[in-house]
């Protein structure tokens with residue numbers, strides 16, 4: 001069933017890439033992914049997100065350094081240690097990152113659902129265009145210290161918007177595998 005369905009195949013083949021080459025996806029491809037992002041549904045169609053395609057290598061490097069410094073300063077070192085054990089990179093050399101800032105909603109927290117859906121649409125559109133991706137929640141640590149306003153400004157966040165999540169994009173140094181889906185998490189009630 002559905003073996004030839006492109007959308008379901010993209011979902012099944014997406015995986016988190018943690019090692020990118022320097023190759024930048026073309027602007028055509030990045031535009032297609034960004035345009036897929038803004039087709040995302042949102043509660044009451046509020047669309048209280050933005051889709052910021054970042055290709056600036058220096059900015060990505062600065063955000064990475066700041067994020068790692070902020071992670072290192074946390075009393076709980078578990079996330080920092082995890083990153084260090086994976087090679088000390090928060091953004092895994094990704095040449096491009098789509099940052100999704102969000103604004104608070106009523107009811108509070110609903111914006112997180114909205115931005116999660118945008119992130120997944122980006123990841124799936126990327127997969128379908130043979131671009132690797134990683135949804136990156138730890139990007140929040142780039143904005144957790146003194147450089148928050150600087151980065152908000154450099155990324156042109158509108159007034160009242162804060163970092164939601166980011167998706168790293170590029171091409172994997174070596175191909176990876178999607179996680180094994182756990183079918184025991186599904187049941188039908190009839």
Ligand SMILES: Cc1cc2nc3c(=O)[nH]c(=O)nc-3n(C[C@H](O)[C@H](O)[C@H](O)COP(=O)(O)O)c2cc1C
Nearest residue numbers: 014015016017018134135136137138139177178179
């Ligand atoms: C909301 C969210 C945030 C995530 N943040 C990070 C992150 O900051 N760094 C990272 O390496 N992986 C991150 N991931 C990737 C997950 O670790 C990954 O999706 C999970 O291990 C399953 O692997 P798969 O994506 O290859 O199927 C995030 C995933 C989600 C959905």
